[in-house]
Amino acid sequence: MKILKVDHIGIAVSSIEEVKKLYSDILGLTHLGSETVAEQKVTTAFFPVGDTEVELLESTSPDGPIGKYIEAKGQGVQHIAFRVDNIENALEELKAKGIRLIDEKPRKGAGGAKIAFLHPKSTFGVLVELSER
Numbered sequence: 001m002k003i004l005k006v007d008h009i010g011i012a013v014s015s016i017e018e019v020k021k022l023y024s025d026i027l028g029l030t031h032l033g034s035e036t037v038a039e040q041k042v043t044t045a046f047f048p049v050g051d052t053e054v055e056l057l058e059s060t061s062p063d064g065p066i067g068k069y070i071e072a073k074g075q076g077v078q079h080i081a082f083r084v085d086n087i088e089n090a091l092e093e094l095k096a097k098g099i100r101l102i103d104e105k106p107r108k109g110a111g112g113a114k115i116a117f118l119h120p121k122s123t124f125g126v127l128v129e130l131s132e133r
């Protein structure tokens with residue numbers, strides 16, 4: 001497997017509308033657009049930063065993964081996403097190396113990317129997302 005770059009950093013927020021003011025008005029980043037991923041009960045908003053992006057994540061429902069995350073840990077950095085050249089190969093290789101996978105197979109993420117998460121128990125507490133697009 002080959003990691004090409006940090007694709008994005010995922011930040012859990014209660015309200016994209018509110019937090020967006022920080023990233024666009026105060027920090028001066030461009031809001032590239034928002035997208036709701038219904039299966040994940042999440043709305044995402046992307047802000048490019050150089051070769052990577054900040055991804056704000058707002059839950060569309062209290063029982064979604066981001067809703068539960070904020071309930072337990074509060075707002076803040078939620079995951080880091082690495083872009084890989086071939087996500088199926090990466091998952092196979094990591095599994096063979098004993099890494100626990102949340103997603104055995106890639107699923108559809110925002111922007112038409114193929115994504116999969118690794119279990120934080122295998123990655124010293126960091127929720128790692130793999131992304132291929």
Ligand code: ZN
Pocket residue numbers: 008010055079081129
């Ligand atoms: Zn992400």
